[in-house]
Amino acid sequence: MSDPRDYRFRVWRGDSAGGDFAEYTVSASPQMVVLDCLHEIQRRQANDLAIRWNCKAGKCGSCSVEINGKPRLACMTRMNALPDGNDITVQPLKTFPVVKDLVTDVSWNYRQNKRITPLQPKPREADGTYRMMQEDVDRIQEFRKCIECFLCQDVCHVLRDQDRQDAFVGPRFMIRLAGLEMHPLDTADRIPAIRAEFGSGLCNITRCCTEVCPEHINITDNAIIPLKERVVDRYYDPVTRLLRVFSGAGK
Amino acid sequence: MNVKDIQTIQHDVLVIGAGGAGLRAAIECATRGLDTGVVTKSLLGKAHTVMAEGGMAAALGYADARDNWKFHFRDSMRGGKFKNQWRMAELHAQQAPDRVKELEEWGAVFDRTKEGLIAQRNFGGHRFPRLAHVGDRTGLELIRTLQDKAVHSGVAVHAECTALDLLKDGDRIAGLVAYWKDTGRFVILRAKAVILCTGGGGKAWQVTSNSWEYTGDGYAMAYEAGAELLDMEFAQFHPTGMVWPPSVRGILVTEGVRGDGGILLNSKRERFMFRYTPEKFAKETADTEGEANRWLAGDKQARRPPELLTRDVVARAIAAEIKEGRGSPHGGVYLDIASRVDAEKIRKKLPSMYHQFMELAELDITKEPMEVAPTLHYFMGGVRVDHDTQMSNVPGLFAAGEAAGGFNGANRLGGNSLSDLLVFGRLAGIGAADYARGTQEPALDEAQVQRIVERARTPLMRESGENPFVLHEELQAVMQRNVGIVRQREEMEQALREIDRLRERAATAKAHATSQYNAGWHEALDLRSLLLTSEAVTRAALMREESRGGHARLDFEGERDEWLKKDIVIRKARDGSMGLSAVERPAPPPELAKIANASIEDLEAGRV
Numbered sequence: 001m002s003d004p005r006d007y008r009f010r011v012w013r014g015d016s017a018g019g020d021f022a023e024y025t026v027s028a029s030p031q032m033v034v035l036d037c038l039h040e041i042q043r044r045q046a047n048d049l050a051i052r053w054n055c056k057a058g059k060c061g062s063c064s065v066e067i068n069g070k071p072r073l074a075c076m077t078r079m080n081a082l083p084d085g086n087d088i089t090v091q092p093l094k095t096f097p098v099v100k101d102l103v104t105d106v107s108w109n110y111r112q113n114k115r116i117t118p119l120q121p122k123p124r125e126a127d128g129t130y131r132m133m134q135e136d137v138d139r140i141q142e143f144r145k146c147i148e149c150f151l152c153q154d155v156c157h158v159l160r161d162q163d164r165q166d167a168f169v170g171p172r173f174m175i176r177l178a179g180l181e182m183h184p185l186d187t188a189d190r191i192p193a194i195r196a197e198f199g200s201g202l203c204n205i206t207r208c209c210t211e212v213c214p215e216h217i218n219i220t221d222n223a224i225i226p227l228k229e230r231v232v233d234r235y236y237d238p239v240t241r242l243l244r245v246f247s248g249a250g251k
Numbered sequence: 252m253n254v255k256d257i258q259t260i261q262h263d264v265l266v267i268g269a270g271g272a273g274l275r276a277a278i279e280c281a282t283r284g285l286d287t288g289v290v291t292k293s294l295l296g297k298a299h300t301v302m303a304e305g306g307m308a309a310a311l312g313y314a315d316a317r318d319n320w321k322f323h324f325r326d327s328m329r330g331g332k333f334k335n336q337w338r339m340a341e342l343h344a345q346q347a348p349d350r351v352k353e354l355e356e357w358g359a360v361f362d363r364t365k366e367g368l369i370a371q372r373n374f375g376g377h378r379f380p381r382l383a384h385v386g387d388r389t390g391l392e393l394i395r396t397l398q399d400k401a402v403h404s405g406v407a408v409h410a411e412c413t414a415l416d417l418l419k420d421g422d423r424i425a426g427l428v429a430y431w432k433d434t435g436r437f438v439i440l441r442a443k444a445v446i447l448c449t450g451g452g453g454k455a456w457q458v459t460s461n462s463w464e465y466t467g468d469g470y471a472m473a474y475e476a477g478a479e480l481l482d483m484e485f486a487q488f489h490p491t492g493m494v495w496p497p498s499v500r501g502i503l504v505t506e507g508v509r510g511d512g513g514i515l516l517n518s519k520r521e522r523f524m525f526r527y528t529p530e531k532f533a534k535e536t537a538d539t540e541g542e543a544n545r546w547l548a549g550d551k552q553a554r555r556p557p558e559l560l561t562r563d564v565v566a567r568a569i570a571a572e573i574k575e576g577r578g579s580p581h582g583g584v585y586l587d588i589a590s591r592v593d594a595e596k597i598r599k600k601l602p603s604m605y606h607q608f609m610e611l612a613e614l615d616i617t618k619e620p621m622e623v624a625p626t627l628h629y630f631m632g633g634v635r636v637d638h639d640t641q642m643s644n645v646p647g648l649f650a651a652g653e654a655a656g657g658f659n660g661a662n663r664l665g666g667n668s669l670s671d672l673l674v675f676g677r678l679a680g681i682g683a684a685d686y687a688r689g690t691q692e693p694a695l696d697e698a699q700v701q702r703i704v705e706r707a708r709t710p711l712m713r714e715s716g717e718n719p720f721v722l723h724e725e726l727q728a729v730m731q732r733n734v735g736i737v738r739q740r741e742e743m744e745q746a747l748r749e750i751d752r753l754r755e756r757a758a759t760a761k762a763h764a765t766s767q768y769n770a771g772w773h774e775a776l777d778l779r780s781l782l783l784t785s786e787a788v789t790r791a792a793l794m795r796e797e798s799r800g801g802h803a804r805l806d807f808e809g810e811r812d813e814w815l816k817k818d819i820v821i822r823k824a825r826d827g828s829m830g831l832s833a834v835e836r837p838a839p840p841p842e843l844a845k846i847a848n849a850s851i852e853d854l855e856a857g858r859v
Contacts, residue, residue: 015767029496031498031612042720042771043720047718047720047762047763047771048765048769050767050769054298055299056499058603058606058607058610059302059388059391060301060302062293062294062297076610078611099768100433110294110295110408110410114402118403119357119399121356129368130355131367132360132367133363133367134362134363134367140360141362144391144392146395147301147391148296148395
């Protein structure tokens with residue numbers, strides 16, 4: 001393993017009233033991760049530095065920050081994966097209000113989840129089991145890998161730049177909705193809500209969310225676009241629309 | 252500070268901890284119509300359960316129709332070296348299948364068999380493939396499913412809210428005092444019943460698979476409130492933690508690697524586990540590589556490979572190989588699945604292991620063996636509870652999951668933890684709901700609140716003092732050195748002296764700046780729980796003069812019958828010191844003893 005060397009960090013310190021970058025020098029080996037260095041700063045130089053973290057293994061999605069301007073998990077960003085020789089800048093997620101230092105208030109996300117109709121399963125089979133084939137659950141198992149790090153929410157233009165939290169639930173909850181809509185056992189219909197309340201039309205498919213996903217979930221192609229298609233099929237397909245006019249159904 | 256100025260929240264039942272046990276308990280209380288709250292140190296969905304990998308053990312009988320609760324019960328008892336509380340092991344084995352099926356109804360999507368049923372994988376100590384799983388991210392599936400179920404069941408979640416101490420009205424529980432991390436402000440949570448689902452205390456060691464949350468809060472709060480702790484000497488070292496690079500040392504490598512065919516090799520490339528099969532397991536374990544390979548290929552007559560012996564056995568074997576100079580370059584042994592299973596299957600069944608090694612160690616597990624060594628993983632001991640209701644000796648105080656003791660005995664089988672969370676989380680919920688319905692609103696004692704708040708504020712008020720992070724590191728070094736995988740008297744006595752000294756220094760710990768989201772303050776407050784947990788483990792380990800399961804003594808080798816008959820129970824003495832007693836265990840129920848001691852042949856033939 002290579003010898004430890006000094007890294008210069010610029011870490012945003014402050015709270016909702018404002019703040020600025022503070023500089024720290026940390027001795028670390030290149031195989032270490034950014035979270036190790038932040039912990040070192042916390043232990044030796046700034047005991048009160050606020051960082052949110054839990055598993056330190058990329059499984060819980062707590063330590064989301066922006067490293068050199070990119071949304072990333074601090075626990076999965078190795079020092080030797082960052083450009084050499086430059087200062088390393090660490091700042092809180094921009095899309096959510098700062099609590100303190102690198103910790104943001106992500107409670108808005110938890111409120112969105114509450115709005116989503118949960119699974120409404122069909123009855124069990126006569127022998128008390130549910131039968132689902134692996135190939136029928138592969139695609140929703142991909143969505144269920146989500147660790148709720150909210151990096152996709154942070155990078156989403158609709159939420160980050162346009163501040164449309166009132167109109168769009170964001171990529172994280174589009175995959176939650178897709179996971180329910182495509183669940184073989186589910187009987188609920190969320191398509192009207194996906195269109196009207198959750199704002200599927202606002203996503204303009206820039207795929208930024210997919211790029212930052214640490215679980216490599218193909219958010220845009222496998223979840224958002226299929227949901228958009230289901231909305232289009234329901235509301236804009238001429239044949240379906242005509243049928244709906246005659247049957248008097250829908251909005 | 253005037254107590255009247257402190258925010259007060261009221262619930263019927265309050266759950267501390269939002270891991271699998273806490274959420275399952277809260278769902279049970281809420282669906283029974285009780286006003287239920289959960290406090291959690293972290294955000295919802297981030298609790299340690301999320302890191303569970305391999306699966307949850309339940310005798311569903313889908314993967315092998317011969318399986319039933321009796322085999323599962325027998326496996327848990329043998330794995331726990333018969334130190335398990337019999338009734339708890341019975342309840343667990345009988346109820347686990349229903350808990351797994353219920354999760355599926357709530358939206359969990361397990362891997363499937365060819366017939367479309369829940370797939371089950373092999374794990375150490377389990378006679379049949381028994382673990383319902385989702386690749387190697389089963390904990391995530393479990394916690395997300397419970398999280399969604401809880402918020403839609405009306406459970407109030409108080410996130411990033413850390414419990415400080417319990418409140419009592421006379422002998423019974425009255426709630427607790429906590430602080431909000433985001434503001435640093437205190438909050439009184441009043442409740443008729445409190446359920447501790449606070450997990451374990453692995454953060455007292457250096458090399459551990461546990462996250463920062465595992466500071467033994469539940470043990471400390473329960474102990475201070477007068478509850479008894481049981482089996483604290485039994486701490487589990489998981490055989491396979493990462494060893495390289497240093498910053499990931501201790502991170503878990505799932506037993507699923509061995510369950511799916513991985514083998515352990517020393518530096519001479521010997522498959523050394525064949526030399527470590529205990530006599531009691533010899534009849535049911537393969538003794539040649541040929542037989543072990545036939546088992547992997549699906550031969551139902553072949554016996555299981557020795558890599559799938561229980562965790563205590565495998566961890567000690569690895570430690571012995573390393574100690575005797577046959578370790579890998581970074582002080583581990585090799586765990587090889589690359590040469591056993593094709594790359595595509597590895598990536599499908601062990602995606603997060605693949606990802607973890609690729610990203611953190613720059614190693615491709617489909618091409619090269621991993622380096623692994625034991626890592627402190629789990630506490631078998633915990634709050635002593637009634638086996639059916641999960642209530643402690645303090646009226647209104649319940650415990651479930653890793654915070655409770657008894658079910659796992661001297662050693663837990665892999666996969667039994669996730670089903671433990673669900674089975675006993677639910678039972679604790681029922682117990683607490685029944686208790687809360689039958690009790691009057693407890694009174695609030697303002698003097699207790701005052702004392703708790705004053706204690707918590709002290710580190711912030713000091714002019715100068717010790718760095719709490721440094722004290723924590725020193726404690727970890729003490730426990731790692733002296734109360735490790737193999738123990739002896741002198742080292743443990745040394746640990747107790749050092750814990751005493753650290754406690755004196757912890758009383759002078761200083762937290763800089765304000766109480767708002769202040770890691771140094773949180774660390775200073777956690778020291779009490781860490782020190783108390785360390786002392787409890789060490790004192791109990793010193794008292795138990797035998798080697799059994801997760802507790803191994805160099806100076807008292809082998810299991811001793813006289814110690815099988817005793818539970819070590821810890822309780823705060825009147826003079827404030829830690830009181831230990833060796834309590835005689837009642838004789839096992841004859842029906843259960845018959846199942847646990849039955850031969851496989853008799854069980855398979857339905858003769859027991």
